[in-house]
Amino acid sequence: MIKEALYYQRGNSGEEAEKELIVLEKRELSEKEIEEFVKKWGGSYSSLFCYRLSESFFYPEGGGQPCDRGSIAGAELLFVEEKEGELWQYTEADFPEGEKVLCKFDADFRRWQSENHSAEHIFSGLVTQHFPYKNSGFHMECFGENPHMTVDFDGEFSEKELEELEQGVNAVIRENLPIREIYLEGEEDTSLERKDGSISFRQKKALEGDIRIIEIPEVDSCACCGTHLSFTGEIGVFTILSYEKHRKGCRLTMLAGELAFLALEKKLKLLSGFAQSLSRPWTEIPEAFRSLQEKIFEKEEEKRGILEAGISLLEEKILKELEEQRKEIEDGEGTATLFLGSPLKDSCFSYYGKNQYLFLYLSELGMKDLQKICDRLRLSLPLSLICLGKKEEGFSVVAGSREEDMRAFGKLLGEKLSFRGGGQKEMIQGSTGVGFREMNAFIERIL
Template sequence: MIKEALYYQRGNSGEEAEKELLILEKRELSEKEKEEFVKKWGGSYSSLFCYRLSESFFYPEGGGQPCDRGSIAGAKLLFVEEKDGELWQYTEADFPEGAKVRCQFDTDFRRWQSENHSAEHIFSGLVSKRFSYKNSGFHMECFGENPHMTVDFDGEFSEKELEELEQGVNAVIRKNLPIREIYLEGEEDRSLERKDGSISFRQKKALEGDIRIIEIPEVDSCACCGTHLSFTGEIGVFTILSYEKHRKGCRLTMLAGELAFLALEKKLKLLSGFAQSLSRPWTEIPEAFRSLQEKIFEKEEEKRGILEAGIRLLEEKILKELEEQRKGIKMLFLGSPLKDSCFSYYGKNSYLFLYLSELGMKDLQKICERLRLSLPLSLICLGKKEEGFSVVAGSREEDMRAFGKLLGEKLSFRGGGQKEMIQGSTTADFQEINAFIERIL
């Protein structure tokens, strides 16, 4: 944290986003340092230089907030970091020490980061006051196709609580409260009394030396080195995008400011388009969606019923033939080569291959287990995948692990299991599987 840094002078825009600065120090990265930089940040560079400028113009990475985006004399700014109270700017361009260079930061990106960081403080402050949960992680990505910020907490929330917190943040935004900076220099200032009470603030880790606090009256006080707005009303809008359990707490994905407005606008257009295709108002989308789900479930149940009936008939046919040939069935041949249909089967000798296009792995396992116990055959059940097939093979007598090795050699099968049943997948097609049945079995 650099108290007098230019990047803390909020409202930087227009002419203030550009400034001519002096290069005080220059260093070219060694090959090893360059490799480490590429490993961490990606990209490909013929050479890399870092510079110390005459003023703290660009915001460095820190506290979950990425560094500024911008340029130095037209060259792309790759990274900014603070080391021992000094800022170092990285770029591919080679400039001499003592040169004056025009520096420029991306005003939109700086504002997006400030909008989101300020909103995160409001949200975390409300959480701290109501639930006493600690913010255990924070990260922002205010660029690309999916801008967002994630915040981790050591506790969980209900859907109703999240809705109330979202409404609470937007209420604070509408109040247009000031967002203040307070600097505590050294240890003595931390015990000072202020007119509105003693100094207290949230912090994620133990801090030493000078401390910068971002305070929003009656909402939050938190140690922070990030960039912020001057008033909560400048944020505009806040929304929670998603919620998931994470470690012993939860992870929230959220967005604020202009980026949130654009995301909500996009979502509303999608919902309106969906509602129009259903010939229903968008307020009735949940009801329409439930109706569609029920119809899909009914169709799936109907398909399952047809498959079950087909399997029963096949089972009865095989059992009847076995009854007629009590002496054994060494040359049993059923069906025709497998084809891409809802249900097809192909048998030879003591093996029966079933193709059940609509079933996933768990259903295939249930079918295979049922038939292997009722039939004196080795069952190979196949289900459709994007590439190849899901495979479940079972038998009462044969060691299917040995059969799995044969499948691996001839059909690129990959999987595992027990003696009675194996499961996995193959990238083979129908032609290869049918040829395997004809030639190997």
């Protein structure tokens, strides 16, 4: 933390977003240092330089807040870090020491970060007031296609509690309370005295030296090195995007300020479009969605009924053919080889088998339905059953038997047809990329 830093002056636009500074010190990174930089931050660089400038203009990474985005003399600012009270700026450009360079920070990005960081303090302050939970993690990403911030707590919230917290944050925003900086020099305690009374504040770890506190009256006081707004009303709006259990607590994904407004506007347009497609007002979407779910469930039930009936008919047909062939063999009118169906073809249904194997092709069914059919028929048919479904390239494969160890058959499939999958002795599943010609040739060889 640098108390006199320009980035704490909260200039987010206009002339304050750019300033001419002097290069006080330059250092070129070694190949090993560049490799470490790339490993941590990404990118590709033939050379990399870091500079110490005449003033603390760019915000460095820290406290869950990424560093500023911007440029130095037109060169992209890659990273900013603070080391022992000094700021170091990284770029690919080579500037001599003593040169004056025009520095610019991305004013929108700085403002987005300030809006979200201030909103996070309000949220965490309200949690501290009403719950025995601690903020255990904070991270912001205020750029890209999916801007957001995540906050971790060592406890869990109900849906109603989250709704009340979200409403509480927006109420504090509407109050337009001041967001104040307080500096405590050389203190380490969490309960300290100053002229207008005592102050206690949140902190994630033990602090030494000067401490900067961000205070929102009656809402929150927290040790922080990040950038903030001057009043809560400048945030505008706050929303919780998602909630999930995380380790022994939870992780909340949220957004505030202009980015939240844009996200909510996009969500409203999507909801309005969905409502229009259903010919219902968007306020009736939950009811329309429930009705749609019921119809889908009814269709699924109907599909399951048709599938059950189809399995029974297929089972009956195959057993009948096997019985007829056995009688022909016993009467001396047939060959010793049991033969079912004909070579597989790309139609909705075909089957082909000899002796102990039956290959069944069902083009319209997915893996779950294939598993269901295979598990049912393998118990009633005196054959090892291989069910095939259609993929963009090749087949989905489910193979089962009541007697044969199908893992050995899976190994054969892997050797001959590049089958990839796994399973148990009774049934295996996976896929292969071969076509009908290769599949039928394989069947002829093994049967």
